[in-house]
Amino acid sequence: MEEKMSNTKTIQEAAREVKVCREADVVVVGGGPGGHSAAIAAARSGARTVLVERYGHLGGMSTGGIVIQIPHMSDGTEEQQIIGLTQEWLDRLDEVGGCLHPKRDEIGSSDEKLVSYWQRFMGNTVRGRIKQTAWVDPELLKCVLNDMVEESEVKLFLHSWGAQVIVDKNKVQGIIFESKSGRQAILGKVVIDGTGDGDLLPLAGAEFDGELDPKLRSSMLALVFRLGNCDYQKLCDFREREPERYQGLMAELARVAGTRLLPLPSPRNDVLWVNNWIPNLNCMNVEDVTTLEVEMRKMMLRGHEFMKKNIPTFENSFILDTASQTGTRGGRRLVGEYIVTQDDLETGKKYDDAIAVIPRLRPVTQDDIRAGKELPEDTAHIQIPYRCLVPVKVEGLLVAGRSFSSDMAANNMVNLIPHCIAMGQAAGTAAALAVKGDVNVRDIDIRALQDSLTKQNVPLPGVPSTVSKA
Ligand SMILES: Cc1cc2nc3c(=O)[nH]c(=O)nc-3n(C[C@H](O)[C@H](O)[C@H](O)COP(=O)(O)OP(=O)(O)OC[C@H]3O[C@@H](n4cnc5c(N)ncnc54)[C@H](O)[C@@H]3O)c2cc1C
Incomplete structure (x- = not known):
């Protein structure tokens, strides 16, 4: 690895005039699960909304990152804890044949045949019962997310990098973005950081914590790739028939590739992701993400060669694609009005300002799930408070997604796609309420926020919601 930049020289950038291309109520930067959901919820709640995304498509990690498992939406009972916009993603994907998941009436079932089918898909069973986890087609999801934006009348800027936050006397006034059209400003009453890595936090002067524990999953980078011309069921047959040989081959694969590679299913039996x-690289350091992109491709080539030669299923496989978005699992975390801690999650802490309820997720790793480690049935669910989306000092700013205010361990447990969608849905709804009531985001009527979320089919404590479609 080359030595990192050590130059400490600085230059002064000249001040310049920037064209205001848009004025809006709510401006969302970042169109991943958190940001997209924030924009949709804000627009549907009546706010004039703009969404700015650095790539040419929406979905963040769930499309461009090829992270195509939307897991743990239910807890093994017949009830589904995460519904809201996540369910809308699934319903819309179902309509275009872009999603594989248990049917509504299979959730909670202990039918042996069903359980043994879904056990092959990691994350679809718990305590011998079916739980809701979906496997999605990233290309069809990109189309679905565009449709949602268009129908909700969100003004969309793609290929646009959120580069600066406009702040006046501690109040955020809008953002500046860079694109092929140059540098332009969008003014907004509320700005939502949906960048995942919390890119806007330092620019807005918001407090944040960027520390990562190298032992945690959230500090590991990735470059996901897909293989075509596979046969997932054949791989499962082999894994079940010869578990020790399979484990041995996976260990050898990791040694040869130089990193652990885990093939996972997709909605198609012939495509695996x-x-x-990859440890010891920081997603907020440009040299580290460059190293990741270059080195990981070498590991992919070595790993794929080994898989083709040694693991049944991959004999005739080919590299279908690599992720356009670097796999970052954790970045800057807001210091918000409330910092969610691991202890809160472990003890099932309850909040008056809960905006989401999610099934508790220990075990969280695929290894744990495969090893059959499970939670006792009576484990309390996790609640997410609105205050972890609100910065302590800066006004007019919210976060949506994995940069929510949390300690490292809590963030490691609760930053999955459905969690980020839920936080985004709450952030967008809250932003629209703040604009409507002409109040600061920290002063909105929490009961009105919860009522609105309930109407959007988000289950909250004491107010169950229903999945409308099978
Ligand atoms: C390899 C890997 C495997 C994972 N496995 C799973 C899994 O199986 N299931 C699961 O649920 N979760 C999984 N996760 C976690 C999950 O994918 C993320 O935590 C989640 O996607 C975070 O959502 P987000 O909206 O906060 O951020 P992201 O998904 O990162 O979206 C951020 C969006 O903001 C855009 N953006 C960023 N900066 C800017 C900027 N400055 N200007 C404009 N746009 C910007 C990005 O392009 C992107 O579209 C995994 C993550 C990784 C990396």
Whole structure:
């Protein structure tokens, strides 16, 4: 690895005039699960909304990152805890044949045949019962997310990098973005950081914590790739028939590739996505993400060669694609009005300002799930408070997604796609309420927020919601 930049020289950038291309109520930067959901919820709640995304498509990690498992929406009972916009993603994907998941009436079932079918898909069973986890087609999801934006009348800027936050006397006034059209400003009453890495936090002067524990999953980078011309069921047959040989081959694969590679299913039996975990690189450092992109491709080539030669199913496989978005699992975390801690999650802490309820997720790793480690049935669910989306000092700013205010361990447990969608849905709804009531985001009527979320089919404590479609 080359030596990192050590130059400490600085230059002064000249001040310049920037064209205001848009004025809006709510401006969302980042169109991943958190940001997209925030924009949709804000627009549907009546706010004039703009969404700015650095790539040419929406979905963040769930499309461009090829992270195509939307897991743990239910807890093994017949009830589904995460519904809201996540369910809308699934319903819309179902309509275009872009999603594989248990049917509504299978959730909670202990039918042996069903359980043994879904056990092959990691994350679809718990305590011998079916739980809701979906496997999605990233290309069809990109189309679905565009449709949602268009129908909700969100003004969309793609290929646009959120580069600066406009702040006046501690109040955020809008953002500046860079694109092929140059540098332009969008003014907004509320700005939502949906960048995942919390890119806007330092620019807005908001307090944040960027520390990462190298032992945690959230500090590991990845470059996901997909393999075509596979046969997932054949791989499962082999894994079940010869578990020790399979484990031995996976260990050898990790040694040869130089990193752990885990093939996972997709909605198509002939396509697999390969997850990986690269330690000791920081997603907020441009040299580290460059190293990741270059080195990981070498590991992919070595790993794929080994898989073709040694693991049944991959004999005639080919590299279908690599993720356009670097796999970052954790970045800057807001210091918000409330910091969610691991202890809160472990003890099932309850909040008056709960905006989401999610099934508790220990075990969280695929290894734990495969090893059959499970929670006792009576484990309390996790609640997420609105205050973890609100910065302590800066006004007019919210976060949506994995940069929510949390300690490292809590963030490691609760930053999955459905969690980020839920936080985004709450952030967008809250932003629209703040604009409507002409109040600061920290002063909105929490009961009105919860009522609105309940109407959007988000289950909250004491107010169950229903999945409308099978
Ligand atoms: C390899 C890997 C495997 C994972 N496995 C799973 C899994 O199986 N299931 C699961 O649920 N979760 C999984 N996760 C976690 C999950 O994918 C993320 O935590 C989640 O996607 C975070 O959502 P988000 O909206 O906060 O951020 P992201 O998904 O990162 O979206 C952020 C969006 O903001 C855009 N953006 C960023 N900066 C800017 C900027 N400055 N200007 C404009 N746009 C910007 C990005 O392009 C992107 O579209 C995994 C993550 C990784 C990396």
